[in-house]
Amino acid sequence: MAAVTALRHVAFEDLGILEDLCAARKWPVTYVEAPVVDWKTFDPLAPDLLVVLGGPIGAYEEHLYPFLTPEIAAIKKRLKAGKATLGICLGAQLIAKALGSAVYPGREKEIGWGPLLLTAAGLASPVRHLAAEHTFMLHWHGDTFDLPVDAVLLAGTEICVHQVFSWGASTLAFQCHPEVRARDLEKWFVGHAVEIAAAKGVNVPSLRDDTRRYGAGLEQQGKKLFTEWLDGLKL
Numbered sequence: 001m002a003a004v005t006a007l008r009h010v011a012f013e014d015l016g017i018l019e020d021l022c023a024a025r026k027w028p029v030t031y032v033e034a035p036v037v038d039w040k041t042f043d044p045l046a047p048d049l050l051v052v053l054g055g056p057i058g059a060y061e062e063h064l065y066p067f068l069t070p071e072i073a074a075i076k077k078r079l080k081a082g083k084a085t086l087g088i089c090l091g092a093q094l095i096a097k098a099l100g101s102a103v104y105p106g107r108e109k110e111i112g113w114g115p116l117l118l119t120a121a122g123l124a125s126p127v128r129h130l131a132a133e134h135t136f137m138l139h140w141h142g143d144t145f146d147l148p149v150d151a152v153l154l155a156g157t158e159i160c161v162h163q164v165f166s167w168g169a170s171t172l173a174f175q176c177h178p179e180v181r182a183r184d185l186e187k188w189f190v191g192h193a194v195e196i197a198a199a200k201g202v203n204v205p206s207l208r209d210d211t212r213r214y215g216a217g218l219e220q221q222g223k224k225l226f227t228e229w230l231d232g233l234k235l
Helices: 017-024 068-081 090-098 126-130 182-191 193-198 204-233
Strands: 004-008 029-033 049-052 085-088 103-114 137-145 151-156 164-167 171-174
Touching: 017 029, 017 204, 049 068, 049 090, 068 085, 068 090, 085 090, 090 103, 090 137, 090 164, 090 171, 103 193, 103 204, 126 151, 126 204, 137 204, 182 193, 182 204, 193 204
Parallel strands: 004 029, 004 049, 049 085, 085 171
Antiparallel strands: 103 137, 151 164, 164 171
C-alpha cells in the first residue's frame, strides 16, 4: 500500500481522476494545504508519491506568497532523493523552479481545450495516451518555464512548447490538466471567473460546451496514462 500526499493550493484544483485511481488501489490520500501548512514540520520524503497540484499564482511570486519558498525547498529535497513526484500546472512550474529553471509569464494565456503535440519521447511513454488522435487536453495557464537540465520533453502546444516533461526515473510534470473530471470543471468556472472574464476569446458557455465534447474522452485517456505511470513506479 502506497501513501499519497497532494500539495493543494486552491480547494477546487484537486487530484480528480487520480483520487479515483488511488482509491481503487486502496492507497490512502492526504491533502496538505500548501498556503497554510507548517512547512517546518512537513516531511517531503514521507509519502510514497507526492503530487504538487495547480493554482492561480506564479511560481516566481514568493514576494507575494512567502509559503512558496519553503514549498520549493521541500520539492527540491524530494527530487534530490529521487522519490516519486508528479506535478500539475503550478506543480509542474514549481518542479521546474526547484530544478533550477526559470518560470515566467508566457506570451499569452492558454485556457480551454486543445490537442497536445507529442515528441518522439512522449510517444514512447505513457503520455502517448494523450495524443491528439485519442483526446483533447484541458489547458489553463498563463505562465511557462525553461526545460530543466536533464529533463526529457514529452509534449507541448503551439502556444506553449514546454507542456509535459519527465525528469529522472520517477518525476513527471504536466503544465496541462490530464487529471480533471469533467463534472468538476463547473467549480473551476466559478473559482476562475475573474481570469475567464479577462482572457481574450474565452467564456464560460464555450468552455462548458467543449467540456461536454472532450471531457469524457480525457478522463478515459487520463486513466490509461496514470495507470501505466503508477504501475511503472512499482510503489
